[in-house]
Amino acid sequence: MSPAKRSTSRDVAKLAGVSRTTVSFVLNQNEGVSISAATRKRVLKAAKKLNYHPDAAGRKLVSGKSDTLGLVLHQSPEQVFADAFLPRVILGVEQAAMQRGFHVLLKQVDPKDKNGYARLIRENHVDGIILSGPRQDDDEILRLYREGVPVMLLGQLPDSNLPFVDVNAASGAQTAVRHLIELGHKRIAMITNAPLSYTSSQQRRDGYLQALRSADLEAHPGLIKEGNYTPASGYQAMNELLNGSLRPTAVFIASDVVAMGAILAVRRAGLRLPEDVAMVGFDDIPLAEYFDPPLTTIRLPAFGLGLAAAERVIQLIQGKGLDSNEVLMETELIVRESTVRNLTHA
Amino acid sequence: MSPAKRSTSRDVAKLAGVSRTTVSFVLNQNEGVSISAATRKRVLKAAKKLNYHPDAAGRKLVSGKSDTLGLVLHQSPEQVFADAFLPRVILGVEQAAMQRGFHVLLKQVDPKDKNGYARLIRENHVDGIILSGPRQDDDEILRLYREGVPVMLLGQLPDSNLPFVDVNAASGAQTAVRHLIELGHKRIAMITNAPLSYTSSQQRRDGYLQALRSADLEAHPGLIKEGNYTPASGYQAMNELLNGSLRPTAVFIASDVVAMGAILAVRRAGLRLPEDVAMVGFDDIPLAEYFDPPLTTIRLPAFGLGLAAAERVIQLIQGKGLDSNEVLMETELIVRESTVRNLTHA
DNA sequence: TGTTTTTACTAACACGTGTTAGTAAATCAA
DNA sequence: TTGATTTACTAACACGTGTTAGTAAAAACA
Numbered sequence: 001m002s003p004a005k006r007s008t009s010r011d012v013a014k015l016a017g018v019s020r021t022t023v024s025f026v027l028n029q030n031e032g033v034s035i036s037a038a039t040r041k042r043v044l045k046a047a048k049k050l051n052y053h054p055d056a057a058g059r060k061l062v063s064g065k066s067d068t069l070g071l072v073l074h075q076s077p078e079q080v081f082a083d084a085f086l087p088r089v090i091l092g093v094e095q096a097a098m099q100r101g102f103h104v105l106l107k108q109v110d111p112k113d114k115n116g117y118a119r120l121i122r123e124n125h126v127d128g129i130i131l132s133g134p135r136q137d138d139d140e141i142l143r144l145y146r147e148g149v150p151v152m153l154l155g156q157l158p159d160s161n162l163p164f165v166d167v168n169a170a171s172g173a174q175t176a177v178r179h180l181i182e183l184g185h186k187r188i189a190m191i192t193n194a195p196l197s198y199t200s201s202q203q204r205r206d207g208y209l210q211a212l213r214s215a216d217l218e219a220h221p222g223l224i225k226e227g228n229y230t231p232a233s234g235y236q237a238m239n240e241l242l243n244g245s246l247r248p249t250a251v252f253i254a255s256d257v258v259a260m261g262a263i264l265a266v267r268r269a270g271l272r273l274p275e276d277v278a279m280v281g282f283d284d285i286p287l288a289e290y291f292d293p294p295l296t297t298i299r300l301p302a303f304g305l306g307l308a309a310a311e312r313v314i315q316l317i318q319g320k321g322l323d324s325n326e327v328l329m330e331t332e333l334i335v336r337e338s339t340v341r342n343l344t345h346a
Numbered sequence: 347m348s349p350a351k352r353s354t355s356r357d358v359a360k361l362a363g364v365s366r367t368t369v370s371f372v373l374n375q376n377e378g379v380s381i382s383a384a385t386r387k388r389v390l391k392a393a394k395k396l397n398y399h400p401d402a403a404g405r406k407l408v409s410g411k412s413d414t415l416g417l418v419l420h421q422s423p424e425q426v427f428a429d430a431f432l433p434r435v436i437l438g439v440e441q442a443a444m445q446r447g448f449h450v451l452l453k454q455v456d457p458k459d460k461n462g463y464a465r466l467i468r469e470n471h472v473d474g475i476i477l478s479g480p481r482q483d484d485d486e487i488l489r490l491y492r493e494g495v496p497v498m499l500l501g502q503l504p505d506s507n508l509p510f511v512d513v514n515a516a517s518g519a520q521t522a523v524r525h526l527i528e529l530g531h532k533r534i535a536m537i538t539n540a541p542l543s544y545t546s547s548q549q550r551r552d553g554y555l556q557a558l559r560s561a562d563l564e565a566h567p568g569l570i571k572e573g574n575y576t577p578a579s580g581y582q583a584m585n586e587l588l589n590g591s592l593r594p595t596a597v598f599i600a601s602d603v604v605a606m607g608a609i610l611a612v613r614r615a616g617l618r619l620p621e622d623v624a625m626v627g628f629d630d631i632p633l634a635e636y637f638d639p640p641l642t643t644i645r646l647p648a649f650g651l652g653l654a655a656a657e658r659v660i661q662l663i664q665g666k667g668l669d670s671n672e673v674l675m676e677t678e679l680i681v682r683e684s685t686v687r688n689l690t691h692a
Numbered sequence: 693t694g695t696t697t698t699t700a701c702t703a704a705c706a707c708g709t710g711t712t713a714g715t716a717a718a719t720c721a722a
Numbered sequence: 723t724t725g726a727t728t729t730a731c732t733a734a735c736a737c738g739t740g741t742t743a744g745t746a747a748a749a750a751c752a
Contacts, residue, residue, distance in 0.1 A: 006470070008738060019702045024740060034699050053468035057412070058738030060403035061707045071452070077437055082632060086433045087426050094454045103471065106417070106452045108440045122399035124352070125449065231636035260636050267638065286428060287633060290577035290606050292613065354708060365732045370710060380729055404708030407737045 007050040016046040023047070027054070060124070065317075068103040069093070069310060070126035072117045075133040076110055082229055082257070084285045085302040089154065092306025093130060100314050102127075116140045121149050128313040130154055134162075150316035152309050156199055163316070163325040165309040169200055172298040172331030173207025173254065174214075176280040179296070179333055180250040181215045183340070185278060188212065189223040189248035191237045191262060193255035193282065196226060204254040204282065223248055227258040234261030242269050242277075250278040250339075256285045256297055263291060263338075279338040294336035301329045353396040362392040369393070373400070406470070414449040415439065415656060416472035418463045421479040422456055428575050428603070430631045431648040432478075435500065438652025439476060446660050448473075462486045467495050474659040476500055480508075496662035498655050502545055509662070509671040511655040515546055518644040518677030519553025519600065520560075522626040525642070525679055526596040527561045529686070531624060534558065535569040535594035537583045537608060539601035539628065542572060550600040550628065569594055577607030584611035588623075596624040596685075602631045602643055609637060609684075625684045640682035647675045 009027075013020040018039055025033050026043040046052075060066050071093055073080060080086060090106070097104050105126050109117050118140050120126045128150030131141055134157040145151045145162050153164035180188050190208045194201040205224065212219045222244060225237035234253060241248055242265065253259040259281040266277050273279055273293050281288060281297035288295040308327055315322060355373075359366040364385055371379050372389040392398075406412050417439055419426060426432060436452070443450050451472055455463050464486050466472045474496030477487055480503040491497045491508050499510035526534050536554045540547040551570065558565045568590055571583035580599060587594055588611065599605040605627040612623050619625055619639050627634060627643035634641040654673055661668060 006738095010738080020739085021702060021704095021741080022700085025701090028740080030741090034701085036700065039700080051468075053465065055407075055738050056469040056471045057403050057406035058707090059740075061401075061407055061709085061738080062740045064707075066403070068451075080433050080437055083433065084430065087429065090436075090452065091423055091426055091454055094452065098453075104452050105414075106436065106440065106450050107444075108437055119399070122397075123402045125402045231633065235636075257633065260633060264636065264638055287577065287603065287606060290581075290610065292610055292638070352708095356708080366709085367711080367732060367734095368730085371731090374710080376711090380731085382730060385730080400710095401708050404737090405710075407708080407739085408710045410737075 006055070007052050009052065009054065011050055012043065012046045012052050015050060016043045018043060064124075066124055066127050067101060068105050068126045069097050069313060070105050070107060070117065070120040070129040072120075072129055072131045073106070073108040073133065074111060074117075074131055074135060074138065075108075076112070077108070079133070079229075080108065084257075084283070085300065088302035089132065089306035092303040092308075093310040094306075095303075096307045096310035097314070100311075102310075102314060104310075111135055111138075118144060127317045128152070130309045130313055134164075150313050152313040152316070154305060154309050158199060161325060163312065163322060165305055165312065165327040165329070167300050167305060168328040168330050169203040170207035170210065171328075172282065172300075173204040173252065174211040175207075175331065175333050176252050176282065176298050177208050177211035178215075179335070179339065180252065180278060180280060181211065181217070183250070183278065185250035186217060187220075187223070187246060187248045187250070188217070189225070189241050189251045191225045191227045191234060191241075191251060191253045191258060193227055193253075193258060194229055201226075201254065208252055208254075220246065222246065227253070227255060229255065229257065231257055231261030231264070234258035235265045236261075238262035238265035239269075242266070242271070248277070250280075252280050252282075254282045256281040256283040256288045256291075256295060259288075259295060259297075260291065263295075274337065274339050274341060281338075284332075284334055288334075289336065291338070293338045296336045296339040297334050299332040299334050301331070304329055352401070353398050355398065355400065357396055358389065358392045358398050361396060362389045364389060410470075412470055412473050413447060414451050414472045415443050415659060416451050416453060416463065416466040416475040418466075418475055418477045419452070419454040419479065420457060420463075420477055420481060420484065421454075422458070423454070425479070425575075426454065430603075430629070431646065434648035435478065435652035435655075438649040438654075439656040440652075441649075442653045442656035443660070446657075448656075448660060450656075457481055457484075464490060474498070474663045476655045476659055480510075496659050498659035498662070500651060500655050504545060507671060509658065509668060511651055511658065511673040511675070513646050513651060514674040514676050515549040516553035516556065517674075518628065518646075519550040519598065520557040521553075521677065521679050522628065522644050523554050523557035523598050524560075525681070525685065526598065526624060526626060527557065527563070529596070529624065531594075531596035532563060533566075533569070533592060533594045533596070534563070535571070535587050535597045537571045537573045537580060537587075537597060537599045537604055539573055539599075539604055540575055547572075547600065554598055554600075566592065568592065573599070573601060573604040575601065575603065577603055577610070580604035580607030581611045582607075584608035585615075588612070588615050588617070594623070596626075598626050598628075600628045602627040602629040602634045602637075602641060605634075605641060605643075606637065609641075620683065620685050620687055627684075630680055634680075635682065637684070639684045642682045642685040643680050645678040645680050647677070650675055 009020050009023045013023045026040050130152045132154040134153045156164050156166050192201045227233040281295045284297045284299035288297050355366050355369045359369045372386050476498045478500040480499045502510050502512050538547045573579040627641045630643045630645035634643050
């Protein structure tokens with residue numbers, strides 16, 4: 001019942017009748033050192049019998065490595081709640097870390113909070129940091145980077161040369177709008193996922209503008225409305241568009257969640273999707289397939305983002321350089337009935 | 347640029363002109379030891395100047411504690427993806443841990459995978475484990491528990507006396523169905539959130555049956571259909587109910603996601619909610635408020651679950667006992683337009 | 693056989709910390 | 723003034739591991 005005393009390599013050595021050094025050599029498969037088959041077997045047997053597992057603290061102390069990644073979520077709790085991708089990103093990080101023998105230490109840091117995350121590095125809890133949701137006013141991450149700490153951003157920080165992994169949102173947005181153009185739409189509106197002060201919001205709008213430009217369509221300022229993560233904001237923005245002077249025949253909404261509200265607005269206005277208004281979302285949240293109608297959207301490689309971020313920060317930790325400081329992962333257009341009616345339903 | 351050599355307590359001692367012991371005493375505010383104000387100031391100054399932070403590994407080694415919780419997700423990646431609550435639960439764990447000076451080590455373990463999580467404990471990476479999604483066939487957790495390792499389940503494991511934190515799903519389901527009964531419904535169907543082999547599924551069905559029994563309503567087997575986490579399953583189950591011999595006037599669906607598919611089925615059948623079919627969901631996912639119509643549902647204290655689990659496992663770690671081995675957190679009925687029409691819309 | 697190389701190990705150190713036991717000086721009690 | 727106590731520190735040990743330098747025995751070489 002009481003936590004049985006942990007056995008140490010000394011216990012194993014004693015039971016096997018060898019020195020502690022030999023135990024270490026056997027268990028770590030050390031090359032360049034020769035151990036007779038007989039003693040090797042004896043040591044392994046003793047280790048098994050004593051249920052020996054080397055203590056992480058002792059190991060860390062001597063190696064100087066913690067074999068642990070810090071995954072820092074630098075978002076407010078509300079944002080974390082709303083983010084449907086976080087589990088996938090986290091899982092991607094977890095998987096990449098596990099395959100390379102790393103652990104993942106999770107830390108949520110409210111941006112309003114002054115209590116930062118540098119302690120993780122300073123006290124050697126982690127060998128490197130993945131920072132999700134980097135902020136402009138965060139000087140902590142810059143300081144760590146300058147000190148040579150392995151750091152990887154999940155998302156971008158303009159005007160800095162920190163290595164990052166991000167989704168190519170501009171390209172994704174462009175693809176979304178091009179899809180609408182190819183369907184023959186000329187008057188295409190946009191609702192952003194968030195206020196334009198956010199980088200991710202700007203990128204998506206830029207993609208929208210670029211697509212219009214490529215097709216020689218005019219971008220009318222009145223056709224761009226701001227959302228703020230919520231369906232409510234989509235509902236309102238869509239109403240403004242529908243009641244505006246130039247009603248669009250199609251809308252690109254840079255967030256599926258925001259699109260959910262917009263769909264409601266369209267239906268309340270007595271209009272049909274996609275006949276009266278076609279709609280493309282962004283994110284491909286799990287439920288998008290089951291919107292009414294199913295939402296055409298841009299799928300993000302959330303799992304892949306986490307995977308890549310972890311892989312790369314581990315590369316930095318191991319002293320291997322990076323081929324490039326930036327990774328932009330591509331998105332995928334998922335066509336469903338909110339833009340094309342004739343699809344068969346699952 | 348190159349990672350500056352970490353400074354140790356020895357460096358601080360040298361700079362301040364005292365012994366390493368004194369440094370430790372000053373920095374740990376050790377009671378019962380007297381240090382003159384002058385030297386204290388000198389030590390603190392030296393520590394600050396050298397940017398000294400005590401090394402976690404050294405500290406762990408001597409204390410035997412890691413001050414870290416293991417949060418083990420014992421679900422398949424697909425389940426993790428689908429689980430909209432996970433971020434909240436994780437945040438709850440994080441917050442409780444942080445407030446008590448603990449870190450959180452996250453580990454996802456695919457149930458199919460033989461590579462377990464006991465290593466976290468065996469190697470002393472963590473002082474205790476929170477296991478989310480415990481499985482019947484998991485003997486690893488039982489062994490740890492018997493060895494006296496601090497363990498806390500997030501969810502229940504029948505036929506075991508392991509301490510757990512869970513939501514009172516039966517009570518929540520009962521509340522949901524009672525709400526329908528109070529609205530005058532007599533023929534109330536149910537669609538489960540998952541196959542009945544899952545504990546959480548059974549609990550919700552039991553609550554449903556109990557509510558019917560309390561109101562002297564007959565529970566007809568044909569009115570219970572199984573869902574499997576997906577909207578598609580809800581779509582199909584709802585169609586079966588609508589085409590069945592006794593069409594229900596109300597449905598309790600033990601998952602908002604599954605309910606999303608069911609709503610589609612109702613609408614495709616040309617019926618109105620709530621006039622023709624009233625519906626109550628379960629979970630209160632963020633989007634439930636923006637379903638069409640907004641979904642009446644049962645809100646789960648996801649954040650609170652994580653919070654409680656972490657608090658309690660820390661209590662175990664610190665050797666304080668638990669008042670009770672089990673915590674069942676109560677749910678909350680959120681009434682929206684899928685059961686009551688006359689509400690004003692946000 | 694005598695010398696060199698290889699094999700199979702071990703003693704001793706280092707990692708950075710917290711803590712117990714001990715000491716000299718300063719203060720207090722009488 | 724003398725003995726007892728308190729103050730302000732320090733030397734030394736312990737935590738459990740990986741690794742370098744070293745050694746005796748065995749094997750290989752000539």
